[in-house]
Amino acid sequence: MNPTIDSRFHGYLDLEGIRDRITVRPQPVDDLQRYRQLGADVLSSQLKKIYLPTQFSLDFIHEMLGRANLHHREIFSNQVTYNSGIFNPPINENFPICLTGLAGVGKSRTIQALLSALPPPVELSCGLFQGVVELSSFWYASARGKTSGKQILLDFLVASGKDRRKASYATVTELLDACRSIANRHGVSTAVLDEMQFISTGEGASRVTDILINAANIGMPLIFVSNYSLIHKLWDRNSEDTQRLLAEPRIMLPDDPTSQDWLNYVGECIRVSGDRVDADHGEFAAELYRSTAGLKRLVIQLLKHSYTHCFNAGRDRIQLVDLYDAYRSSQYKASASLVENLQKLAISKGNMRTHADLECPFGTPAEFRPGVVSSIDTKRAENVRNQVIDSALTPQEARALEGLLEDGVSASKIPKSRRTATPPRASANDLVRNFGKHVEKVRSPTKPK
Template identity: 45%
Template structure:
């Protein structure tokens, strides 16, 4: 086989090259003070969402999956005779798919998008068996959202999206998919958004799709949240052994890791001066408010910017993040963050919120840093509460004026309680009832039909 085939994946397994090719550092936002606060906050959030700095897990995952694809490609193109043979007589090979799972918003889809950037682009391949060139494709990508089953996914690969399957049954589609995957040099199959599959048939539909895709032959990755994996764990052992034997768990960055600090520093840079907080303080406060989930970090910075504009300022301070955490728009997320901290401090294997609980057993060192951070944060807030309670009223007012309440120990103002409805006697109730009846104008009597 030619040299281009042998060197097809050479640039996909170097960590430094992967980092340079996949990271996204958008330009800082412009002047936002002249724009409506809500529109300006939306513009800031859109720019922050574009940030992608791959952490250590993402880099290693991309390198591993690219290496698997390279190994499969070398098996396909050992020789010209072997390549042609696998086109006309595709072997029946069923792989164990890799399950990429993690909390919602932790960055799984961004990692898959980065992996697709690394994989080689389509290239022309010529051999004596063909008249002309064949377009080689490094991977097949599909989204499971809204798919009726495995047959529909194979139909999209073989016949194209939107084409009717006609008289093709699942067996013929699977054979044709294997043949075309071998012909086009497909070395990786990616299936995303599996948790959004219509759950009309429960986990059986998801299992059917995953097993069908795994039967094509190339290495396969499917992306799922914890909620779907919990459902798959309740399947029979033959399904669990095939689908969940290769889990890759994407956890949030550790609060003291360099990856998290780099991400927070990039958020400050992209904000264009609209976030005026010390990086160490912001890193700690953001992690405390989001559990290291970057989708939530973008949302709370957006809400914090709205808070600062409502206060008549143009840049976010630490107190704005505290107020954003207690805002109505963030209330559903704050409850999930508190549940995640509760699970880290008091691990349980049963209970509610299975969508927030990792379905696999994790090594003790994976949670040690998070538990340490949660306990330190709890101690800090206790000390701040004690400090706040020791202040006099004039001292507390001065501290609030300069936004120097440690740990934001001050509780939010309680809404004014409505005065109770006064009790009335039976005579007053009867009198009011008769007055209401007398005030109602009687309706005219209906006319008799002619």
């Protein structure tokens, strides 16, 4: 139809080109000491900007770009098809892509990377209408704060420049017809519904099902993003719904603790922090994984609290003891409970019914479980070994070790609170004397009648 249309996705499907466009490496933070207590917030804000695509994220984004390219070619296959899509849009059944994973694993950030990897808007002029129309690569809507599917569909129309206040549609069917027509007119190649679990708060899965099916019926490739909690509810729907909504899952798991993706991410966090880590990087990465279960949101949270403990101790570089203190702090208590439940779930092989929201409804891949369990077993063996060594110390050696720990020297023992001293055992004379005092107190001053 037009050279602009034919070359729209040219150069956007190369894997290395995708990696270069979506990778974000922020500048290291400067002197945090001058921010005083706010230094932890400055560090956290800079860490949130990091985005290093994992192999899963790169493959997912590449696949979605390919689907968008195919839909784009279908819309603009010829002038007749384009005109028909505007004035008489077809109703096509479309199975949405379900991107799911644990909260904090990086789903929404991956969606942001996908949107940035799509071609930017361009202007199209054609004999069908006067002037030009802006072609958009995507429609995006978040379910946070939404109570109906109509609000989400209106968000789609706003993305194409339509004024929400002037959009008046009596029924959802009319609104869907308008979405189909406008989507074809603007060449929208993909649609994203983010944070769908929020729309299920206090609602049954029926409303979410209606919203997803209506959005999928617009005709373009649709991606909906959700935590495991919503997917468990959708599993209880009738087969005609689950066959449509759960037929194309993409499960985003935390990085393997031994993978290069995880080591690269921790190394980038250390670089962005201004190299404010006073520990072996391999040991630091392993301890960070055990304390966060590999969830990027928890990594940023724990590093923030670790720097707070580091600053309060009068230091400028984070040590392993700061990770231990931050993990046991009241600010991280809820996250620590989540991490421990995930570790129990990995060890028990998915038998914790009380924490079904932490278990993947589609099943955890077998190749992911051994790395996580191995990390837990390694830490357990290390703790047992340290307890054996500590129990064999003489009193003089134990006091010397406590002095070394207070001086900040690396040691195998994790600092812990001192136990309360045991009271001395009472002698036989003490027991007789105390019993006599007790009898004098309870003796009646008058004789009984």
